[in-house]
Amino acid sequence: MNKFIGPEKIIKKKKNFLFPCSNHFYKNPPQIVRGEMQYLFDSTGKKYIDFFAGVSVMNCGHCNSEILNAAIKQMQKLQHTTTIYLTEPIVNLAEKLSILLPGNIKHSFFCCSGSEANEGALLLARLYTGKNNFISLKNSLHGRTYLTMSTTGIPMWRTDPNLDNSITFVQNAYNKDKPLDVSAAESLNEIEKTIKHIGSKNIAALIAEPIQGNGGIITPPSWYFKDLKKLLEKHNILLIIDEVQTGFGRTGKMFAIEHYDVVPDIITIAKALGNGFPIGAFCTNDAIAASFTKPSASTLGGNPVSAEAAISVLNYIENNNLCERAALLGEKLKNELIKLKEKHLIIKNVRGLGLMLGAELVKTDGTPATEETDLILELLKDKGILIGKNGIDRNVLAFQPPLVINEDNINNLINKLDIVLTNLKL
Structure with missing residues (x-):
């Protein structure tokens, strides 16, 4: 029988050997030791339903045998050579993605993470346009590299005190005190004013998540990105869409931007593409790709093992209709959360698409229910349910399970959440 060191010793080793920035959920955290599709198990054998999927990574489920077998088979033949040698998996993956990516996007540059993918997309925009500046939305999260951290609009993730000053932040499509359509219109108006102020000749691109995950599952109205794209095209500014958290069936479509009937100039992907294997990419059309001619490589990006795993992920999503599944189950979950909203005053808003949903929690005096959010996560964990939290005030319950x-x-989640909210002392 396996012997595990347990949560206390893991926390002690974290303090001794990791950086103090490395935090964890829960006052009494379990040691997770095993995964099986939508379930996780801790060192005591306790079973949990995972409603967070490692932050939208495990779309195809934990330890999915089809994906693991493809990776293991490749690992036994050829594990790594780097991109300066010719291997087949990386080009097969790029070809398959070209069919699935929106519109005329067909070229991919592979790397190892979402941060890398966004950094590459920003670089590509500068190379193609010859311009330096960017626009980003408040409440955004684009990565932890220098430039992606600079384009991140969430204060807690802007760790570097000396970030790049070529980024201008504008209001996103949400204001807690205004209707969604009004907030979205104000966002576009501010973007237009910013373009006029800085000058379109200086702005390479605007970068945005179709749904802001860490920002609180902020979901713009259906017309927002179409109007945004028209505005940007008018001023010859590129649109970079960050699908790192929203891609690969999460929202009920292969990519969340498809809900908005818009083809971005550059799109970034990672997380669920590998279903646990490290892989990311920035992707674009013929014209923009042609501008990236100076030598560049990624030592581990798109290596044979990750590439084969990613191909298997794409096949699994298609063969098991996970996009359609996410749409149907997401509608059920959203409807059930709305019912809880009608019953429990602490839930101010339920938003999102597919199986990327958030419930914003607010106290009776209108202030963010941040402490209550932590308590709810703790109590659900004790009942065998793992969910996430996000938002500027960390007061949004996040539901992003394996598809x-x-x-x-x-039903299990809703019943237990209902019990927790009923017994919550406000």
Whole structure:
């Protein structure tokens, strides 16, 4: 029988050997030791339904045998050579992605993470346009590299005190005190004013998440990105869409931007593409790709193992209709959360698409229910349910499960969340 060191010793080793910036959920955290599709197990054998999927990574489920077998088979043949040698998996993956990516996007540059992918997309925009500045939305999260941290609009993730000053932040499509359409219109108006102020000749691109995950599952209205794209095209400014957290079936479509009927100039992907294997990419069309001619490489990006795993992920999503599944189960989960909103005053708003949903929690005096959010996560964990939290004030419950969950899992979650909210002392 396996022997595990347990949570206390792990926390002690974290303090001794990791950086103090490395935090964890829960006052009494479990040691997670095993995963099986939508379930996780801790060192005591306790079973949890995972409703966070490692932050939208495990879309195809934990330890999915089809994906693992493809990776293991490749690992036994050829594990690594780097991109300066010819291997087949990386080009096969790029070809498959070219079919799935929106519109005329067909070229991919592979790397190892979402941060790398966004950094590469920003570089590409500068190379193609010859311009230096960027526009980003408040409440955004684009990475932890220098330039992606500079384009991140969430204060807690802007760790470097001396970030790049070529980025201008504008209001996103949400204001807690105004209707969504009004907030979105104000966002576009501010973007237009910013373009006039800085000058379109200086702005390379605007970068945005179709749904702001860490920002609080902020979901713009259906017309927002179409109007945004028209505005940017008018001023010869590129649109970079960050699908790192929203891609690969999460929202009920392969990519969340498809809900908005818009083809971005550059799109970034990572997380769920590898279903746990490190891989990311920035992707674009013929014209923009042609501008990236100076030598560049990624030592581990798109290596044979990650590439084969990613191909298997794409096949699994298609063969098991995970996009359609996410849409249907997401509608059920959202409807059930709305019912809880009608019953429990602490839930101010339920938003999102597919299986990327958030419930914003606010106290009776209108202030963010941040402490209550932590308590709810703790109590649900004790009841065998793992969910996430996000938002500027960390007061949004995040529901981003593996797309292989079932209706019983949703009913279980809703019943236990209802009990926790009923017993919550406000």
